[in-house]
Amino acid sequence: MVLENIMLIDGSGRGPCAASICCADGVVKKIERKTGAAIAESGIIAVPGFVDVHVHFRDPGFTEKEDIASGSEAAAAGGFTTVCCMPNTNPALHSPEILADIDRRARETGRVNLFALSAMTVGQAGRELANFAAMDRTPTLCRELTGHGICGITEDGKSLLNEDMMRQVLIAAKRLGLVVMDHAEPETEITERDIRLARETGAHIHIQHVSAAATVDLVRAAKKTMPNITCETAPHYFTLTSEALDRLGPLAKMNPPLRTERDREAIREGLADGTIDVIATDHAPHTLAEKSRPVDEAPFGIIGLETCFALAYTHLVKTGVLTLPQLIEKMSAAPARLIGLDRGIITEGKAADITLIDTAYEGVIDSSAFRSKGRNTPFDGMPVSGRVIKTLRAGAATFEVKENA
Numbered sequence: 001m002v003l004e005n006i007m008l009i010d011g012s013g014r015g016p017c018a019a020s021i022c023c024a025d026g027v028v029k030k031i032e033r034k035t036g037a038a039i040a041e042s043g044i045i046a047v048p049g050f051v052d053v054h055v056h057f058r059d060p061g062f063t064e065k066e067d068i069a070s071g072s073e074a075a076a077a078g079g080f081t082t083v084c085c086m087p088n089t090n091p092a093l094h095s096p097e098i099l100a101d102i103d104r105r106a107r108e109t110g111r112v113n114l115f116a117l118s119a120m121t122v123g124q125a126g127r128e129l130a131n132f133a134a135m136d137r138t139p140t141l142c143r144e145l146t147g148h149g150i151c152g153i154t155e156d157g158k159s160l161l162n163e164d165m166m167r168q169v170l171i172a173a174k175r176l177g178l179v180v181m182d183h184a185e186p187e188t189e190i191t192e193r194d195i196r197l198a199r200e201t202g203a204h205i206h207i208q209h210v211s212a213a214a215t216v217d218l219v220r221a222a223k224k225t226m227p228n229i230t231c232e233t234a235p236h237y238f239t240l241t242s243e244a245l246d247r248l249g250p251l252a253k254m255n256p257p258l259r260t261e262r263d264r265e266a267i268r269e270g271l272a273d274g275t276i277d278v279i280a281t282d283h284a285p286h287t288l289a290e291k292s293r294p295v296d297e298a299p300f301g302i303i304g305l306e307t308c309f310a311l312a313y314t315h316l317v318k319t320g321v322l323t324l325p326q327l328i329e330k331m332s333a334a335p336a337r338l339i340g341l342d343r344g345i346i347t348e349g350k351a352a353d354i355t356l357i358d359t360a361y362e363g364v365i366d367s368s369a370f371r372s373k374g375r376n377t378p379f380d381g382m383p384v385s386g387r388v389i390k391t392l393r394a395g396a397a398t399f400e401v402k403e404n405a
């Protein structure tokens with residue numbers, strides 16, 4: 001397969017250039033760069049397949065909201081070639097048996113590299129540590145591609161409030177070489193505690209869904225001396241404020257909540273200065289019935305896989321917060337690095353995980369066209385620039401936009 005005379009952002013940090021990319025056997029065989037060639041008018045650019053380190057596919061246990069097949073389709077439609085599933089399923093992901101079952105079904109679906117994180121504690125009950133070592137040895141796709149059966153440890157959905165137990169998790173993670181993804185709640189207090197514990201144990205802590213200016217400040221200060229602190233934010237925190245909750249109710253209800261204009265500005269500054277390493281979606285589908293309840297009874301979370309690139313391109317690149325190569329780095333190479341995955345750069349000899357984006361596209365977000373079972377988005381009808389038009393996983397098309405869709 002050849003992508004002929006296409007613009008390329010290869011993910012290595014260099015700017016766009018015209019190129020032809022030849023792929024075979026799932027691998028990039030040859031890249032021919034056309035030096036001096038004019039930037040194509042079409043706006044179609046090949047970028048490394050996106051990696052989302054924070055999704056909820058609700059499988060097993062809540063498959064009326066999403067399942068591995070529908071979540072994988074949504075990921076491919078969003079330009080993602082790898083996703084990391086959170087363990088707050090039913091049962092929670094806390095054993096090699098549950099992990100192996102998810103891995104087997106994800107491989108059958110075959111739309112995306114689906115990795116999973118272990119819960120910190122059995123049943124996310126906060127009492128007994130899960131057997132991380134056994135899961136790390138489980139022969140999953142994640143293990144084939146990263147050397148680890150799981151791509152991290154997290155109690156996502158809640159914080160592990162018992163400090164001594166959190167310390168034990170960090171010591172175990174450090175020993176196994178796994179990242180701990182940290183749902184910090186209350187955000188600033190737990191971030192402060194866990195930066196201290198990361199300093200003490202040397203474990204790598206990745207703060208999930210940073211939403212508050214004070215958290216950005218804490219991470220920025222910590223990073224001056226600690227290479228083992230990273231963090232992510234999600235598109236809703238750089239696009240919306242609590243005003244959306246007043247307007248849209250449950251469709252704008254998530255955890256952590258939308259905050260003030262000052263917080264949104266701080267998230268943008270954190271992205272621009274490198275404090276925030278990764279953009280993740282926290283894709284959190286719920287049924288329409290659940291999201292139709294009164295706002296104080298509706299569940300937390302919004303979907304994000306199929307809106308992420310367009311929102312980020314519109315609100316970060318078009319506004320000058322990030323360059324397009326910088327955005328691609330935060331959606332591909334940086335999250336790949338975080339989980340030890342050798343992807344995120346289009347280069348000869350590496351897997352042909354490639355997403356084609358159309359930066360000239362202007363349209364509105366249409367949730368009725370989503371592959372996800374979820375429709376819980378505050379962005380329906382919102383004008384955006386840019387879209388994903390094709391996704392290749394190891395050279396095979398996993399998504400292609402329908403003409404004029």
Ligand SMILES: [Zn+2]
Pocket residue numbers: 054056086156157282284
């Ligand atoms: Zn989450």
